[in-house]
Amino acid sequence: MPWRNEAAEAGAEEIGRTALRGLGQLGVQRTVVALALIAIALFVAFSSWRLPLLRDAEAALYDLRAANFAPPADTDKRVTLVVYTADTNRATGQISPVDRTILAKALTQIDQLGAKGVGIDVLFDSPQDDDELLHASLKAMQTPVYLAYADNKTNPEAITYEQEQDLKAFQQSVKTQKVGPASILLETDADGVARRWPKLYAGLPPLLSLALTQNGPDADKRFASFTGPIRFRVPTASDRPVFDKIPIDLLADPETAPFVADVIKGRYVLIGGDFSDFDQFDTPFTRTGNPVTGETRMIGVEVHASMLAQLLDKAWKAPPAVWVKVLAAVLAVGLGVATAVAQARTWVLALAVLGQFALFLAVPFLVERAGYDTLDLPATGWLIGWLIAFTAVSSGLRAINAAQREFAQGALGKYLPRSVAAEIMRNPERLSLHGEKREIFCLFSDLEGFTKLTHAVEPEMIARLLNDYLDRLSAVVLEYGGTLDKFVGDAVVAFWGAPIAYPDDGERAVKAAWAMYLAGEDFRKNVPEGVPKIGRTRVGVHYGEAVVGNFGGEGRIQYTALGDAMNTAARLEGANKTLDTKVLVSREAVERCGLDWFRPMGEVVLRGRSTPVQVYEPVPDMTQEQRAVSADLISAHSAGEADRVQALTDSVRDSAQGDEAMMNLIERLRKTHEGESYGLG
Structure with a gap:
């Protein structure tokens, strides 16, 4: 109906006038500051994972999600770990680099037992006396073998430039159709925790898990550029680990190797070190604790095994779309603005705030539980963005209210003292x-x-x-x-x-x-x-x-x-x-x-x-002694001590010249009698 349209238009115009009047009372400078804070709130709500302080909070919350919703797994029948241990080093007499003779023997047994593929997480970056035996074993391999590769540019802590040259020379000398390089690069976040697949850098061969599967039915092209979360799993029972782990010296011995044949045949075998002080990585379990085994740190070769198992399961998680993160940031900031503007009872607002905070924290957990990638999904960012927006708008509203109160107080001040006007503003009665x-x-x-x-x-x-x-x-x-x-x-x-x-x-x-x-x-x-x-x-x-x-x-x-x-x-x-x-x-x-x-x-x-x-x-500006002179004069006058009054008067008359009040007092005391008050008429 026409009259309803007119009423709506009038209401909209009134809202617009009120908003403009409010902005005018807020002032240009405060308006700019408020808008800047809201822009900062949006940025924080969208980019909290990239901000130094908030990044740690986001990572901690992600670790809680990843650890609590980590999928339970029985022992994986597709991947086996063959590891050097401290006992191996003591038996071989070599610690760094590890003994290559035992590796050569183990590779021969693995090849004979029918492994599906072998990934070696050991860098051959310096020549050793037993290299010829290892060369022979590698050249004889019928099972695909991928040797660890790293360069000084992307992993300077693991290898020097000179070692990189030796590594390239070794790999070139053993290269065959079955033997090639694979990157063992693992990247950690700023807090030193391995949470995500590493980036694919130019000049590096495929990542170890990708190299092992690249030419077979297990390949998944989606992981070629995947930088999402590593899926860590937890064992279903403490006596059944996620991956079988065999000491390399057990496999290298032809007499004991047949006893572990069932965990080698048809499996991907990853070879690496299992030492307490080397190649250990923090995972999301580090902060939260593994709920089953209590083990929190993970050896590098097991991290690669987790990535390989994730690839084999095709457990690829798409990151949240940019528009989803933008929308979530806008909603979080918008809720902060709406809460600041809302006029409701205190307890209602308190419940609303608590409900919104709970929502910000719960949504990423629910998304993680549903099987989606929440690695870069803000949670703390939404909350902080909400707080910044709420503070900006509520501060602006307080400034507007203060301006309105000042205007009202000023209007009252035309008729009443400002102090009284202020009291009336607080208590109109x-x-x-x-x-x-x-x-x-x-x-x-x-x-x-x-x-x-x-x-x-x-x-x-x-x-x-x-x-x-x-x-x-x-x-x-x-x-x-x-x-x-x-x-x-x-x-x-x-x-x-x-x-x-x-x-x-x-x-x-x-x-x-x-x-x-x-x-x-x-x-x-x-x-x-x-x-x-x-x-x-x-x-x-x-x-x-x-x-x-x-x-x-x-x-x-x-x-x-x-x-x-x-x-x-x-x-x-x-x-x-x-x-x-x-x-x-x-x-x-x-x-x-x-x-x-x-x-x-x-x-x-x-x-x-x-x-x-x-x-x-x-x-x-007078001293205590100077002020005491008049007190002595009055005391003597009140006591009727005329001689004392005269003596005091004579002693101060010269110093009192220019002090009109003191000279006046002296004259008054001279004209009055004992203790008599001076009448002003």
């Missing part, structure tokens, strides 16, 4: 009209002579100066965590302890008062040329009880504080003019601020009050 009694630190400031200045300067300049001045002082209040109450002309009213009270409110209030005085000094030193001299900033601080809350009615709300404490702070600010001080703090505030910046300025009766107030001036 605080916006309701009500008041409560709170113990707070109250602050009033005033700029001396500003009223006269308004008559001497153009209105535009007055507005510019006032805005600059109020910006400086309000920034100080906010820096020290105060609540800005209001501006009254050039006066700033603020308090600490509401809407939220902190243990260090007093310290921050006094520090803010002193910083406001310094900000005022900086302001008046930097006024434009032609502006008459501006006076200093005076500040008063008091601690007491006030009624704090939202007042003004539903149409216009102001968060403010009312009561005697606020009035006292205002009177203290005004008292600075009479006492020649910059900042005055009441005893109640001094005792609760935890600072030792103060020197007492006596006891005064503030205008409009009958109760005296002990006042202090913060002088953080």
Whole structure:
């Protein structure tokens, strides 16, 4: 129906506008970073097997899959291992290179017993005294024999260039229609584990398992370029190994050879070494443990036997198609994005996350169990890609939410102090009209002579100066965590302890008062040329009880504080003019601020009050001894010790020159009697 189409279009347009607005709030830089992180997430989810740190995790998970789903096998009747052992070396007296006479005799017996083919995993890379006997045996062979070949380029750890030349010379000297070379190259992953078939490098003959089968019905062309996983099998019982393994000296003896005829006739025979410290390879069982025999490391000739058996079984596994891996990476990253965007209850999201993680880990195991190649299939990569995408999007959403909150807070800030606006954003119910009694630190400031200045300067300049001045002082209040109450002309009213009270409110209030005085000094030193001299900033601080809350009615709300404490702070600010001080703090505030910046300025009766107030001036740049002078003067005056007052006055009069507040104190003490408060009128 047309109206439904219009509604859908309108909904799509609204979603588009919301998305664009969100991107605008996120900002170009954060948008670029988020997109870059998502691209990285896709790369990780697709290429984790090629990344150094993740590669090890992927390999460990693959080993678990390969070991747990390794096919059980009874003893393979197609392949037999004939091995040199430590006992063989002791009997022949040769260790490296191994004795070739015993090999020559064994080859003769193998040929007579009717083996299907022979692969020798021993490098003849140096001339020996018994080479002629081996030559004769090889040239007489009617069974196909493939001699181990390696070159220095692809296997520098196994053979030097000079040895390679000797190896080529030996193989050329024994080459017949039945005898030829075969590559014995085995490659391991970065962690030293043999998991995959080696690559086919130019200049190398066919791999040993391929060479043995290349001219017969067992050949499988698919393995010619196969680099997938080696299929390792586990024996069905500990007394029935996967491959029969015969000591070479048993086969070389014509008297004992007939006893093993049944494991030679019609089989592929692989000859190699079985030594504990040589030609041993880690396999997927190394980390996980062989579940049947407990043997984990495997001799090289047995690795070749496993590959040969895999070829004979035509157990070729196709690697996952590239598009499948791309799709899986996109799905994993997409799930991370969707989870970050989803708006659901916490427990629902937690279950969803756990379910997705379990899926990422389970899918490769299920694919492996189904008989497919999972060697390069990511598992950790999907999880890490999910995490990167989730983090990128959730961080972007937090930034957008923060921008939206900042916008809302800024809008509230046009009517309320920012600190109050922040509290209302957290607890909207605080916006309701009500008041409560709170113990707070109250602050009033005033700029001396500003009223006269308004008559001497153009209105535009007055507005510019006032805005600059109020910006400086309000920034100080906010820096020290105060609540800005209001501006009254050039006066700033603020308090600490509401809407939220902190243990260090007093310290921050006094520090803010002193910083406001310094900000005022900086302001008046930097006024434009032609502006008459501006006076200093005076500040008063008091601690007491006030009624704090939202007042003004539903149409216009102001968060403010009312009561005697606020009035006292205002009177203290005004008292600075009479006492020649910059900042005055009441005893109640001094005792609760935890600072030792103060020197007492006596006891005064503030205008409009009958109760005296002990006042202090913060002088953080003075020493303790300097601050103690005024305390001694006031103590002597309170005790009625006129002579001591006179002596102290005489001793500090010269040093106090230029200290207007101290000179004012001396003059006040001179005019008042024993312990009498000074009335400010």
